[in-house]
Amino acid sequence: AQTVTQSQPEMSVQEAETVTLSCTYDTSESDYYLFWYKQPPSRQMILVIRQEAYKQQNATENRFSVNFQKAAKSFSLKISDSQLGDAAMYFCACHITQGGSEKLVFGKGTKLTVNP
Amino acid sequence: NAGVMQNPRHLVRRRGQEARLRCSPMKGHSHVYWYRQLPEEGLKFMVYLQKENIIDESGMPKERFSAEFPKEGPSILRIQQVVRGDSAAYFCASSRDGKPYEQYFGPGTRLTVT
Numbered sequence: 001a002q003t004v005t006q007s008q009p010e011m012s013v014q015e016a017e018t019v020t021l022s023c024t025y026d027t028s029e030s031d032y033y034l035f036w037y038k039q040p041p042s043r044q045m046i047l048v049i050r051q052e053a054y055k056q057q058n059a060t061e062n063r064f065s066v067n068f069q070k071a072a073k074s075f076s077l078k079i080s081d082s083q084l085g086d087a088a089m090y091f092c093a094c095h096i097t098q099g100g101s102e103k104l105v106f107g108k109g110t111k112l113t114v115n116p
Numbered sequence: 117n118a119g120v121m122q123n124p125r126h127l128v129r130r131r132g133q134e135a136r137l138r139c140s141p142m143k144g145h146s147h148v149y150w151y152r153q154l155p156e157e158g159l160k161f162m163v164y165l166q167k168e169n170i171i172d173e174s175g176m177p178k179e180r181f182s183a184e185f186p187k188e189g190p191s192i193l194r195i196q197q198v199v200r201g202d203s204a205a206y207f208c209a210s211s212r213d214g215k216p217y218e219q220y221f222g223p224g225t226r227l228t229v230t
Contacts, residue, residue: 004158033217043205045159045221091158095217101172102216103149104209106158 002027002096006107013082014115020067021077021110023092033095034068035104036077040088048090051075079112087114118143120210120222121190128228135195135202137225141210148191149219150176150183153205165191198229 004025013019025034036048051059051068058066063083067076079086092107121140129135141148146167151159161175165185176183180198185191195202205226209219 043224043226045207045209045224050217093159095219097216099172101164101174102147102211103161103164103172103175104151104159104219105161106151108156108158 002029002094002098002105004092004094004105004107006092006110008110009108010111010113012113012115013079015082015084017082018078018080019082019112021079021090021092021112023075023077023107025073025075025092025094025105027073027094027096029096029098031097034066034075035093035095036064036066036075037091037093037106038086038088039091039109045091049077082114084114084116087112120145120208120220122206122208122222122225124225125223126226126228128230129198130230131199132197135198135227137193137195137206137208137227139191139193139208139210139222141191141208142212142220145210145212145220147211147213147216148185149209149211150191150193151207151209153207153224155204159207162193195227198227200229203227203229 032053034051038046049061063080089109091109093104148165150162153159163183164172180196182194205224207224208222
């Protein structure tokens with residue numbers, strides 16, 4: 001079974017500092033995509049960053065970057081120069097294709113607090 | 117360029133009533149996915165539909181839950197005889213042909229069963 005594990009239920013960071021959120025996953029697929037989603041109090045799911053498993057280069061989006069370690073099945077998110085607006089739940093997810101179906105498998109989330 | 121629309125945003129039902137949740141995918145998207153988020157949990161896959169077809173309903177409870185995506189109109193997630201444990205946020209996502217990994221999420225429907 002495909003699983004996504006986020007081992008940090010909560011994290012906090014000082015404004016302007018850097019924080020790293022951890023994620024490990026388990027899939028038997030060879031081709032898959034990994035994502036980080038942000039969920040603010042409004043509950044809207046906002047895509048932060050995407051990584052294709054076949055790409056060795058780590059994805060970056062402005063202040064957000066990932067450390068993708070395929071052999072270790074690890075996919076951490078680094079937020080640089082943290083801002084108050086970064087405070088939210090962050091979910092790691094893996095997209096899998098299996099038996100004609102497509103689905104996202106999510107971790108349980110990490111609640112990020114940004115302290116002024 | 118409207119995104120994925122869900123309505124209602126909030127729905128309150130008494131135990132035993134029926135809940136109908138609607139999802140209109142983004143323009144040009146013919147694939148719809150429903151996910152459920154229980155309190156303090158991540159999203160869990162429920163069902164994947166294409167127009168007039170259920171592709172995968174492996175995440176949906178066997179009883180009381182059903183979903184459809186008709187040729188015309190929105191996708192509907194229907195929960196019959198709701199129980200307190202059905203209280204959750206229900207999210208719909210959609211994608212276009214050839215890009216199932218690019219799923220765009222709606223704002224969700226928060227169902228409260230009293």
